[in-house]
Amino acid sequence: MTTFLQQFFQCPACGAWMASIELTSYTVHESMLWSDGFQDHQAVYFMEPLFIKCPACSDIFCREDVHMVPAYDFQEDAVRVYERDEWRPPGIDSFEEGYREALVNFYAEALNSQACSNTERETWIRTRLWWTINDCIRAYPGRRQWSLRVFLTFLRRLVLPSPGQLEFARFSKVFKENLQRMKPLYAEREAGLLLAEIHREAGEFGEVSGLLKEWGTGPEKSFVRVVRRATRLRQKYVKLISG
Ligand SMILES: [Zn+2]
Numbered sequence: 001m002t003t004f005l006q007q008f009f010q011c012p013a014c015g016a017w018m019a020s021i022e023l024t025s026y027t028v029h030e031s032m033l034w035s036d037g038f039q040d041h042q043a044v045y046f047m048e049p050l051f052i053k054c055p056a057c058s059d060i061f062c063r064e065d066v067h068m069v070p071a072y073d074f075q076e077d078a079v080r081v082y083e084r085d086e087w088r089p090p091g092i093d094s095f096e097e098g099y100r101e102a103l104v105n106f107y108a109e110a111l112n113s114q115a116c117s118n119t120e121r122e123t124w125i126r127t128r129l130w131w132t133i134n135d136c137i138r139a140y141p142g143r144r145q146w147s148l149r150v151f152l153t154f155l156r157r158l159v160l161p162s163p164g165q166l167e168f169a170r171f172s173k174v175f176k177e178n179l180q181r182m183k184p185l186y187a188e189r190e191a192g193l194l195l196a197e198i199h200r201e202a203g204e205f206g207e208v209s210g211l212l213k214e215w216g217t218g219p220e221k222s223f224v225r226v227v228r229r230a231t232r233l234r235q236k237y238v239k240l241i242s243g
Contacts, residue, residue, distance in 0.1 A: 006071040008081065013059035018082045020048055020068075034138065035197050035227055035239040038131045050124055051110045055086045060113035062121060103132050104171055123185045129178050133171045134201075134238040140164035165237070176202065193220060197227055201238065205231050 007020050032040040053060050085093075090102035107129040116122050140162050161169070168175075179202045186195040196211035208231045216224035226239050 007068045008071070008074045008076075009063070009066045009068050011054035011057060011059060012061050012066060014054060014057035016054055016056035016082060017079050018052070018055075018084075018087045019076070020084060033223070033241040034134070035223065035230070035241055036130055036134050036201070037127070037194050037197070038134065038138075038238075040138070049089055050121075051089065051113075051115055052087055053089055053091070053106065053109075055082050055091070060110050060115050062115040062117075065115070100132060100135060100167070101170075104129065104174060107132065108174065119185060119188065123182070123189070126178050126182050126185065129174070130182065133168060133175045133178075136168035136171070137164045137237045138240075139167075168237075193223060193227075200227060200231050201236050203236050205234060 005021070008017055009020065010017055034040065048063065050063055051060060052063065090099070090106040092099055092102055107125050110116060110125050111122065111129075116125060179198050182198050183195065186198060192211055193215060196208045199205075199207040199211065208227065212224055212228060216228075223241050226241050230239050
């Protein structure tokens with residue numbers, strides 16, 4: 001059973017009102033897990049972002065710092081209320097041209113804002129920045145079944161980058177900087193598996209096997225197998241674990 005709850009909140013800088021829809025429970029039907037920890041399922045689209053840029057004054061704030069007002073306490077017609085489409089970062093729809101770039105820029109801006117006030121929040125933003133750039137690769141998944149056409153595509157890819165890799169390359173500077181900063185954040189959290197993945201995507205293959213040494217017999221088995229194999233093949237791009 002899925003239920004929605006409408007709530008309202010205010011920009012802490014200028015007082016503008018925004019409406020949000022909170023998904024209170026859901027069932028995940030299909031889900032794909034990726035080597036960077038990103039889980040791809042439909043419910044993600046209903047989850048509200050933690051950081052918001054006010055559409056009225058452009059201030060970036062964190063939802064943890066604002067008070068949520070339930071619908072039954074709020075007269076919507078009494079004031080101007082910005083709808084979810086108007087305040088949801090990065091301000092344009094996901095199918096629009098330039099969406100990914102706008103989202104990367106939003107996260108970069110959020111990292112420099114006052115709302116990024118502790119390492120928990122910095123980790124949250126940097127992880128989303130990591131996932132957003134890796135989405136370039138996710139948008140062009142590898143094929144599973146071989147045919148002559150697929151084989152020719154494969155041969156071409158040996159010499160030419162895929163459209164996803166070309167798009168990814170545009171973000172390579174901010175991607176590398178982000179990975180470097182994520183290393184201490186994830187080391188602090190003792191998140192060994194994702195730390196290994198951060199090193200692999202940074203091309204530091206020597207570090208990976210040491211970090212994965214203790215792992216691989218529990219439920220994380222397929223994750224460890226995929227990351228080890230990619231490390232052996234000197235592959236840096238994000239990998240699909242299951243789905
Ligand atoms: Zn504002």
